[in-house]
Amino acid sequence: MSKPEPKREVIVVPDKRALAEAAAQRLITRIAANPQRPTVCLTGGSTPQQLYELLSTSPWREKIPWARVHWFMTDDRYVSQDDPLSNIGMARKAFLDACASAENVHAIPANRATPDEAAELYEQELRTFHPLPPDEGFPLFDLVLMGVGPDGHTASLFPGTSALTEPDKWVVGVAQANVAPFVPRVSLTLPCLTSTREMLFLVSGRDKKDIVARVLAGDNLPAARAQSAHGETVWLIDEAAAPNGGQHANAR
Ligand code: 6PG
Secondary structure, eight states: OOOOOOOOEEEEESSHHHHHHHHHHHHHHHHHTOSSOOEEEEOOSSTTHHHHHHHTSTTTGGGSOTTTOEEEESEEESSOTTSTTOHHHHHIIIIIHHHSOGGGBOOOOTTSSSHHHHHHHHHHHHHHHSOSOTTTSSOSEEEEEEOOOTTSOBTTBOTTOGGGGOSSOSEEEESOOSSSSOSOEEEEOHHHHTOEEEEEEEEOSGGGHHHHHHHHTTOOOHHHHOOOSSSEEEEEEEGGGOGGGGTTTTOO
């Protein structure tokens, strides 16, 4: 059987600054489209930091209805929030603590006995927030931000692991990471992450060129499997990371 055509839009921008601005614009558009309780799932790693910092500054900050927007995490490292490795810690410092309503920040509780226990609790939190299973209700998220690692992982879903093919659970503990930092992780699964109106990958830098080329060529990598089940999947890439100097721009 032939593979279904990936519905993926690729947008190439000149540099990291343009990447952050284009992502901020998309985030604001998605939030504006939901007049009730917009939900955004934030990713970790270093690439989104500039976007997060931008959101706390004018004119972006004034465009976000902070009291209504809920912020979740795609994954986190199993460390305390004040550890420099913490994804939520980075997002808090960059913008959440200064701008978001504290009760709207849904951190993965990385302070439980085990990553599995943290995963169960976070799944309960998501299911309480959104009681209908993703397939039966509207999508869980308006926007899910994603990154890609050198091995093709996304969130903390690494190639060849059971977390990647988890069919039922929304959140799993990941005992071992494939790449640095080698700390256990907690990650949303594909059934949960793909339940979004838009999945937006942020990719920057020359060291991502090869992995981007593999994803766009159709390799069966975690980041290639992650596609919105309800709407758009967009890869926002800077020129340094773009294969063929950006020839894929806007290709589907
Ligand atoms: C994490 C992630 C991970 C990340 C990619 C890209 O906790 O590490 O959420 O999936 O998004 O590894 O990371 P960079 O932006 O640092 O390249």
